[in-house]
Amino acid sequence: MSATLLRYVAADPERESDRPEGVFAAAYDILHRDVSPAYLQAEIRKTLDWFVRELPIPDRFVSSRKAHRADTGLCWFKSDSVDCIRNVRYLVHLVVECGIPVREIRTNSPGYVIYEDDHQVVAKPTADTPR
Incomplete structure (x- = not known):
């Protein structure tokens, strides 16, 4: 792949896992917790709604069709x-x-x-993939 790809990773201190989550998961967590100011929640909701309307939802996030596999790709x-x-x-x-x-x-x-589509890639990371 020749194009540069970008990923945004959040380090939410409220999460019990030490594994970083994507910025979308962090945004939905903020809305679910309902502790941030209303104006920020409204802007987060508006921005997430833009992605729902404009960004195709990948039809695959795993490299295997076997249900027990946990090879979730990174977006x-x-x-x-x-x-x-x-x-x-x-x-x-x-x-x-x-x-x-x-x-x-x-x-x-x-x-x-x-x-892969015009806007994004979902890929199973290798040992060399930055996270």
């Missing part, structure tokens, strides 16, 4: 998907405003590609 944005990048960076800003740090990860090698 990456293509750097040339300008509208998606602009909106996800705004979502990152909102999540950070709610007290959850978020970092951007870049790669050209996301691992074994499970799904």
